Amino acid sequence: MATTQKHEKKPLHLAKLHVHRGDTVLVLTGKDRGKRGTVQRAMPRENKVIVEGVNIAKKHMKAGRGMAAGIIEKAMPLHASNVMVICTECGKPTRIGHEHVASDADEKERVRRVCKQCGQLIQEHTRD
Ligand SMILES: [Zn+2]
Incomplete structure (x- = not known):
């Protein structure tokens, strides 16, 4: 029997999501549209988040x-494009901007995630 891969996975170095674990997001589509929740897991290679x-x-x-016996409730992955990050500063659903900054301290390039609404820094992390 031939096996076909349903979802093509992106190479890891191209796998980047605007949503990260721990972000609060607003759901834009589906039965849970309008709900807010915390990202439990980001799956960059599948473009999905839980x-x-x-x-x-x-x-x-x-x-x-x-x-x-019983019923188990499990959060299923959503496509990352169906959620919007809620800014921790202004509390609005927003697009995320990425700024690349070089640090003198350890010469590692850092990526700053900023809110497109208020311009506040949401998170800074080193590039991997
Ligand atoms: Zn903001």
Whole structure:
């Protein structure tokens, strides 16, 4: 049987998301449109994010070893383009700007994520 890959994964060096783990995001589409939540996991290679309490799938579990039967609620991945980061400074959903700054301290290039609404720095991290 031939196996076909459903989703083509991007090479890791091209895999960059505007959404990071720990960001608060607004959901733009789907059944949870308008909900806000914290990003539990970013999946840059799939362009997806898992947001706490959003896109919940209910799984019915049979009783197993040491486990009672029941319903497990699990947050399923959303496409990253369907969420917008909420700025920690101004509280608005915003596009994120990236500024590259060289640091004298350790000569590592840093990336600053800034809010396009208020211009505040959201996060700074070193480039990997
Ligand atoms: Zn802002």
